[in-house]
Amino acid sequence: MTHGTGCPVSHTDYTNESEIYGHYTILDEEREAARFHFNDTTERGFWMLTRYEDVLAGFQNHKNWTTAVRTALFPESKIPLLPQDLNGEEHQKFRRIINPFFAPAAVRRMEELAHTRCVELLEELAPKGHCNFVAEFAIRYPTDLFLVLMGLPVEDGDFFLPWTEEMFNCMLQGDLDGAAVPKQKILDYFTAAIDERRRDPRDPAEDMVTRLVEAELDGETLSHDTILTTCMSIMLAGLDTTRSALGYIFTHLATHDDDRRMLIEEPESTRDAVEEFIRMYPLVIQAGREVQESCEFEGIDMAAKDVIWLGIGSANRDPRKYDDPDKFVLGRPGINQHLAFGAGPHRCLGMHLARLELAVVLEEWHKLIPEYRIKDGAALIERGSQLTLKELELEWEV
Template identity: 30%
Template structure:
């Protein structure tokens, strides 16, 4: 663990055991005070991330059935059609930027389908999401504020449309949130909007950077690329290992409600604690040869890529399937691909590729 005076001061937990324990102990370590280091939120609370149990539970409970294994599996044909259309355009040009031309568009289209958005709303979401991501990556605070406000406007429009014309709660996330009652009262309007805003960002950016990271890794490892292309049954394990190796979020934060002692050091109550998932997933005490890609790891369930505890990603199943399908279709698009330029890594808060230029190889 370490302490930094940057951004007003914070603690950082790096070891797998510490990160997992704190993430699971929601009674001691709160997410409602500060959920990331440094703070980047400029607007209201966004459940479920910004609330602690039991306040966050109704929001997760409304979303969870729409992200069940059965519901997610039903999206696979849609995912494949979207991937094939995007990749066909890249193949016709002989290559392109995996992130700009493929992975930044695919999650938006999938998400739009999952949320029952109109084509106009999907186009708006794609544009605003891209502006938000660029602003955050560039550390442009003013543009981040503007793009964040625009994302809220998208969320507000979705909520207003569903309030006027509700859809079945079994098929629509916004309608499900609007139908929730806690002690007979509906959820607050501003928190429903905040939930949709949070779901939009997490569902768009993380898959994009992981797909980019996978493409870069495979372009640099043609033997692994061939192995996965020849045996697609290996893809789920490969995606799990890619998620461990290239954990998309560096980590979230908690605040201890009382003084706590971790590894012999006292962290005073009220001071931010960064949980560095990316470091925990490369902890040599848990993962042998942690910086290497291995398909046969016996303890992949230890990965913290989707978090741990009550704030574990509610959309983990959807995100994982998106990655498996994207990888499968990328491998099917051509006999091979290589880097066509230097990749550009993300800056903050994700880890992965912001740009990944590739060239498709033709059959001999």
């Protein structure tokens, strides 16, 4: 079946869950079947760009294709996010306020603490001999580091974590009313932190909440709601993604002994391994965009308000860009050009932090738990939309 423009029509509903790697199989098939598809599974439908060069061009076409739609799958999302929702100069100005906290130098300052916290968590876990990796480790560690990054006490993780877990669980099941309760607790927690910084400011170069409270945009300070939305947005963007990346990486290592042993014997290759894992298992499989002014793209006529799917998940595994794309290859050519963190002005704010977190976990986990396996018969199911493993049962000898 073809769309009026001659473009093939895709009926694939990418919100469905599947067996692990099921989404990559379909993404690969669709990319090889055609360069573009029109997907009709949502009310507005969307243009799917499936190949590396087109997806990259799409990210670069940010003046006309904006984040007025952030995800092609839910174009009408009503949850405000900052800086995601801004575009053009307004977006740049806003990013300038928070960029310093996510720059390589700032992330390096967190390195020691990142190791200490990781070891503390692992020392609790290792004697057990088994865990549900997703719930017991992969979400807990990034939550603690998120608190540190924001300048909030890491001990608050004890009550903050159950709120985030409950919120993500409800959101995973599409239960938005259920998610509202823990969300309110998180908002109240941030509100208390913001009020406290207004009364008693810290060093704005080191404390992000103080920086947000004192920052000015066009001569005006940020409103309470803007600061609150920013804190919530960074949390939403950073926790689920890091948890998901860890889930795929540890599934890979539990099932590929050679790669796991290589990491143990050559820890200096950890950074390269992290980059290849991020390329190979993209979990944000698409970024959405909305066309502002009608345009032609590579022979497709697009109207204003059309929705676009920038297919990160298929681009990162495009054999035109990467040889043997589904193989784990250290130091492969062009690895730094992968699109797992997006590209252009909205490129992931937290990418250096994400890389650090993943590298620290790989180093510290393998020192304490070098051999582990997936529990016999454990189901490996991945959520649709933005991929994540629902559970990962690991076990090891103690």
